[in-house]
Amino acid sequence: MAQRTRSQQADRIRHLLETEGEAIHTHASASNARRYETYGATDDIEALRAEARSIKEDAIDRLPDLIDTVKNAVEANGGTVYVADDAADANAYVSEVVRTETEENGIAGDGDTPSVVKSKSMTTEEIDLNDALEADGIDVTETDLGEWVLQVADDTPSHIVGPAMHLSRPEIAELFNERFDPDEPFETAEELTRFARDHLGERIRAADVGITGANFVVADSGTITLVTNEGNARKCAVTPDTHVAIAGVEKLIPTLSDLEPFVDIIAKSATGQPISQYVTMLSPPTDSPTLDFDDPDEPITGDWESAEAASADGNATGDRDFHLVLLDNGRTDMREDDQLRETLYCIRCGACSNSCANFQSVGGHGFGGETYSGGIATGWEAGVHGQESAAEFNDFCTGCTRCVDACPVKIDIPWINTVVRDRVNRSGDPESYDFLVDGLTPDVEEGGLDPGKRFFGNIGTVAKAASATAPVSNWLADAGPVRGLLERTLGIDRRRDLPAFQRESLVDWFEGRGGPEASSRRAERAAARENGADLDREVVLYPDVYTNYVDTDRGKAAVRTLEALGVPVRVPDLPESGRAALSQGMIATADRQASKLYAALAEDIDAGRDVVVVEPSDLAAIHREYERLLPERSVEQLRTNSYEICEYVYGLLENGADPSALSTGDGAEPVAYHSHCQQRTLDLEAPTVAVLERCGYAPETSDAECCGMAGSFGYKREFYDLSMDVGERLAGQVEGAETVVASGTSCGDQLETLLERDVPHPIELLAPGEYRT
Amino acid sequence: MTADTVGRFERALEGLEVGLERVSAADARERIETIAQEPAVGAPLPFEGVSLPESVTTEPTSAELEAARTGVTPVGFAIAEYGTVAVESTATGAEPISLYPERHVAVVAESDVVPNISAGFDRLAEGFADGRDSVVFATGRSATADMGDLVHGVHGPGDVHVIVLEDR
Numbered sequence: 001m002a003q004r005t006r007s008q009q010a011d012r013i014r015h016l017l018e019t020e021g022e023a024i025h026t027h028a029s030a031s032n033a034r035r036y037e038t039y040g041a042t043d044d045i046e047a048l049r050a051e052a053r054s055i056k057e058d059a060i061d062r063l064p065d066l067i068d069t070v071k072n073a074v075e076a077n078g079g080t081v082y083v084a085d086d087a088a089d090a091n092a093y094v095s096e097v098v099r100t101e102t103e104e105n106g107i108a109g110d111g112d113t114p115s116v117v118k119s120k121s122m123t124t125e126e127i128d129l130n131d132a133l134e135a136d137g138i139d140v141t142e143t144d145l146g147e148w149v150l151q152v153a154d155d156t157p158s159h160i161v162g163p164a165m166h167l168s169r170p171e172i173a174e175l176f177n178e179r180f181d182p183d184e185p186f187e188t189a190e191e192l193t194r195f196a197r198d199h200l201g202e203r204i205r206a207a208d209v210g211i212t213g214a215n216f217v218v219a220d221s222g223t224i225t226l227v228t229n230e231g232n233a234r235k236c237a238v239t240p241d242t243h244v245a246i247a248g249v250e251k252l253i254p255t256l257s258d259l260e261p262f263v264d265i266i267a268k269s270a271t272g273q274p275i276s277q278y279v280t281m282l283s284p285p286t287d288s289p290t291l292d293f294d295d296p297d298e299p300i301t302g303d304w305e306s307a308e309a310a311s312a313d314g315n316a317t318g319d320r321d322f323h324l325v326l327l328d329n330g331r332t333d334m335r336e337d338d339q340l341r342e343t344l345y346c347i348r349c350g351a352c353s354n355s356c357a358n359f360q361s362v363g364g365h366g367f368g369g370e371t372y373s374g375g376i377a378t379g380w381e382a383g384v385h386g387q388e389s390a391a392e393f394n395d396f397c398t399g400c401t402r403c404v405d406a407c408p409v410k411i412d413i414p415w416i417n418t419v420v421r422d423r424v425n426r427s428g429d430p431e432s433y434d435f436l437v438d439g440l441t442p443d444v445e446e447g448g449l450d451p452g453k454r455f456f457g458n459i460g461t462v463a464k465a466a467s468a469t470a471p472v473s474n475w476l477a478d479a480g481p482v483r484g485l486l487e488r489t490l491g492i493d494r495r496r497d498l499p500a501f502q503r504e505s506l507v508d509w510f511e512g513r514g515g516p517e518a519s520s521r522r523a524e525r526a527a528a529r530e531n532g533a534d535l536d537r538e539v540v541l542y543p544d545v546y547t548n549y550v551d552t553d554r555g556k557a558a559v560r561t562l563e564a565l566g567v568p569v570r571v572p573d574l575p576e577s578g579r580a581a582l583s584q585g586m587i588a589t590a591d592r593q594a595s596k597l598y599a600a601l602a603e604d605i606d607a608g609r610d611v612v613v614v615e616p617s618d619l620a621a622i623h624r625e626y627e628r629l630l631p632e633r634s635v636e637q638l639r640t641n642s643y644e645i646c647e648y649v650y651g652l653l654e655n656g657a658d659p660s661a662l663s664t665g666d667g668a669e670p671v672a673y674h675s676h677c678q679q680r681t682l683d684l685e686a687p688t689v690a691v692l693e694r695c696g697y698a699p700e701t702s703d704a705e706c707c708g709m710a711g712s713f714g715y716k717r718e719f720y721d722l723s724m725d726v727g728e729r730l731a732g733q734v735e736g737a738e739t740v741v742a743s744g745t746s747c748g749d750q751l752e753t754l755l756e757r758d759v760p761h762p763i764e765l766l767a768p769g770e771y772r773t
Numbered sequence: 774m775t776a777d778t779v780g781r782f783e784r785a786l787e788g789l790e791v792g793l794e795r796v797s798a799a800d801a802r803e804r805i806e807t808i809a810q811e812p813a814v815g816a817p818l819p820f821e822g823v824s825l826p827e828s829v830t831t832e833p834t835s836a837e838l839e840a841a842r843t844g845v846t847p848v849g850f851a852i853a854e855y856g857t858v859a860v861e862s863t864a865t866g867a868e869p870i871s872l873y874p875e876r877h878v879a880v881v882a883e884s885d886v887v888p889n890i891s892a893g894f895d896r897l898a899e900g901f902a903d904g905r906d907s908v909v910f911a912t913g914r915s916a917t918a919d920m921g922d923l924v925h926g927v928h929g930p931g932d933v934h935v936i937v938l939e940d941r
Contacts, residue, residue: 288869
C-alpha cells in the first residue's frame with residue numbers, strides 16, 4: 001500500500017469487483033471445485049504431493065549441477081543452452097536468435113518482417129519479451145487463445161493458468177467484432193474459437209521462429225515438457241525450423257522418472273482435469289520434419305527413409321535449430337534466501353489462486369504484481385521484481401491457509417506472505433499518528449510500521465485496556481468522531497461493527513465462580529452421575545483475546561461442556577498466541593509472544609494437562625506457525641498436547657462420555673455449520689460435524705473457502721468491500737437455515753453482520769442448558 | 774495386456790468422447806478407410822500385416838497436410854487409466870499428422886495398452902533409452918475455455934478415434 005492511499009486502494013478494489021469479479025469468480029471457483037473432485041478421486045494424492053515436493057527440494061538444492069547437466073544433454077542432442085542473468089540478457093539473446101535465423105534462411109511467408117509465434121509462458125511475461133522483440137522489429141503473435149485475446153485487447157494476464165479469465169464471452173466477442181470486423185458478428189465461443197484457430201493457424205504456418213515456455217526441463221536428457229490443452233505449444237515447437245524454449249532455472253528436474261509425479265499432478269491441481277490434453281515431452285532438436293508451407297508441393301517428410309536412418313544413430317534430421325534459454329533473474333538469490341526458497345518449488349498451476357476467496361473476487365489484476373498473481377505471487381514478485389512489487393498486493397493474503405491444502409508441492413504460501421509483509425513493514429517510513437498507538441503497542445518491531453497494523457498486531461493489549469474501561473470504551477468507540485479518527489489513523493472502516501468488550505473477562509468470571517477447585521468438584525459430580533468419560537484428564541482452556549474479552553459466552557460454554565463431561569478445567573490468564581501479530585507481518589512480536597506462551601504452559605503440559613483452544617486461528621498458530629518460532633521440542637510438546645474444543649469433545653465422547661449431559665437435538669435438527677479456514681486446513685471440520693451429529697443435530701457444512709473477514713482484514717477500510725463480497729457468498733449458502741453456527745471469531749462476526757442475527761460457536765449450542773438467542 | 778486393461782482404456786476414452794474400436798490386424802485397413810474422412814494423410818503403420826488404405830496419403834506435402842481432414846498415425850503405446858495415446862515424433866511426420874487435421878485416428882497394438890501412468894513412464898523410459906525421446910501424451914480432444922465456454926478442436930483435432938489391434 002506504499003504507492004496508493006487507502007481510499008485509492010478501496011476504489012480500485014471496488015472497480016475490479018464490478019468489472020472483473022463475476023468472470024473471475026465463475027472460472028476460478030469452477031477450477032477449484034474440479035480440483036477438490038479430482039484430488040478426492042486420487043487415492044495416493046498425499047503421497048504424490050509429498051513426492052513432488054521432495055523432488056523439487058532436491059532439484060533446487062542441486063541446481064548448479066543440474067544446469068551443467070542440461071547444458072551437456074542439450075548440446076549432445078544438437079541444441080544450444082543459454083543461461084540469462086536477467087530480463088534484458090534473455091531478451092537480447094532471443095532477439096539475436098531470430099535475427100540470425102532470418103538472415104540465414106530468409107524470411108518465411110510473404111512479408112519482410114521476421115515473425116515469431118509463441119505459446120503461453122509466464123516466464124516471457126516476466127521479462128516482457130514481446131515488447132523487447134517488437135522494439136527490434138520482430139512481429140510476435142501469441143497462439144494460446146487466452147493470451148491472444150489479451151494481445152488483441154492490449155491487456156495483461158490476470159491468472160497464471162487462465163490469463164484472460166477476467167473477460168467474459170460477450171466482452172471478447174465485442175472486442176473481436178470491433179477489431180476484425182467480420183461479415184457476420186461473432187457471438188458464440190465456437191465461432192470465436194474457429195476464427196482464432198484459422199487466424200493463428202496462418203501465423204504459425206508462416207512463422208520464422210517458434211517460442212515456448214517449459215513446464216519442466218529434464219536435465220539429463222534435455223527434455224522440455226509442455227503441458228497444454230489447445231495444442232498450440234506443439235505447433236509452435238515443431239512447425240518452424242527454429243524453436244526457442246524459455247524457462248526459469250527452477251524448472252529443472254534431474255531425470256525422466258522425476259517427471260512422472262508432475263505429469264500426474266499438474267492438471268489435477270490447475271484445472272482439476274486428471275491429465276491435460278497434451279503433455280509434450282520434446283528432446284529437441286526432434287526427428288519430426290519441419291513444415292515449410294511456402295513450398296506446398298514438397299513432401300514434408302523429405303526422403304524419410306534416409307532421415308530415419310540418420311535419426312537411428314542419434315542425429316537429428318539436421319534442419320532443426322533449438323535454443324534453451326534458462327532464466328535466472330533473481331532466482332539464484334531466492335535459492336539462497338531461507339524464506340523465499342520454497343517459492344522455487346512452485347509449478348505454476350494456479351491452485352493457490354483458485355482456492356483463495358479474495359482472488360475469486362478480484363482476480364490477478366488486484367491480487368498480483370507486475371507479472372504473477374495469487375497466493376504464491378508474493379514470493380515470485382519479491383524474488384524477481386523486488387519487494388515494492390510484492391508490497392502492492394501482499395495484504396490481500398489473509399493467512400487463511402486454504403491454499404496450503406491446494407498446493408501440489410505443499411508450499412507454505414501464507415508463511416511466505418507473512419515474511420514478505422514483515423520485510424515490507426521494516427522498509428517503510430515512520431508515519432505520523434504513531435503516538436496514538438505507542439502507548440498500546442508494546443511490540444518489538446522496528447521501522448515505520450503502519451499504525452493500523454501495529455494496532456491489530458497488538459490487539460491483546462488493546463482488548464485488555466478496553467475491557468477494563470467497558471462499557472465506556474464501547475460507547476466511545478461507537479461515537480461518530482471516534483470512528484472517524486479510527487478510520488483516518490488506523491484505517492478501521494466505520495461501517496464495520498466493533499467488538500463490544502465485556503467488563504468481566506472470562507478469566508475473571510472463572511475465578512469468580514471458584515476457580516479450578518470448584519471446577520474439579522463440578523466435574524466430579526458429573527462423573528458420579530456417569531456422564532463423564534473415565535479418563536482422568538484435566539484441561540487448561542486457552543483464553544484467547546476474543547474469548548476472554550469479547551465473546552466470553554463461548555468460553556463459558558466450553559467450560560460448562562467440559563465439566564459436564566467430567567473434565568475439570570483451569571482458565572489461567574495466558575499470554576497472546578502471536579496469531580494477531582503474524583497477521584500483520586510482525587514476526588518479532590509473534591516470536592516473543594510464542595516464547596512467553598510456551599513458558600506459561602510448560603508446567604501444565606508437564607503436569608499432563610491438555611490445552612484446549614476455542615479460537616481456531618490460535619490453534620493454527622500453535623500447530624503450524626510455531627515451528628518457525630520455537631525450538632523443535634517445545635513445538636512438539638505444544639502440538640501433541642493442544643486441541644480444538646470440539647475436537648476435544650469428540651475425543652471425550654469417543655471415549656465413553658455421555659452426550660446426554662449436553663444440549664442435544666432430536667436427531668434431525670438442521671444446523672448450518674461454517675467451519676473456519678485454518679480449522680479446515682487442520683482437518684478439524686470433521687470432528688465438529690461428528691460431535692454435532694452425535695448430539696442430535698443434522699449439520700450442513702458450507703463450502704465457501706472463507707468468510708471474508710479473516711481477522712483484522714475485514715476491518716480495514718481498503719478491504720471492506722472485498723470482505724463483504726466474499727462474505728455474501730458464504731451468507732448466501734447458510735441464510736436459509738434456522739440455526740447457523742461458526743467456529744471462528746471472524747466468521748461469526750461476519751455472518752452476524754450479513755445475516756443480522758446471532759451466530760454462536762458450536763460449543764454454545766452444545767453446552768448444558770439451552771442456547772438462547 | 775488383459776482385456777480388462779483395454780476395457781478400462783475404453784471407459785476412459787468414453788469419458789473424453791473418443792471412440793475406441795477393437796479390430797483384428799486383418800480387418801484394420803478396412804476399418805481405417807471407413808473412419809478416415811478424405812482427404813486423409815498418414816504416417817506408415819509399423820504393425821505386421823497392417824497397412825494404410827490407398828486413400829491415405831503418406832509422405833504428404835505441406836499443402837496436403839494443411840488440406841487434410843484426417844490424420845492416421847500409429848502410437849507407441851497407450852495409458853488405460855487416463856485414455857492417453859503416446860504419439861512419437863518421427864521423421865515420418867506422426868507429430869504434425871496427428872495434430873493438424875481435424876480428425877486423428879490413432880492405431881495402437883493391444884499389447885501396447887498399459888494400465889496406468891506409472892507403466893506408461895516405464896514404456897517412456899524404454900523409448901528414451903532407444904533414442905525415441907520426443908513423445909506427446911495426447912488425451913482426448915484439443916480444447917479451450919478461453920473464449921468463455923468449453924470448445925473442442927482448437928489448434929489440434931476436435932475428433933479422435935482409437936483403433937486397438939486385438940491380435941498385435
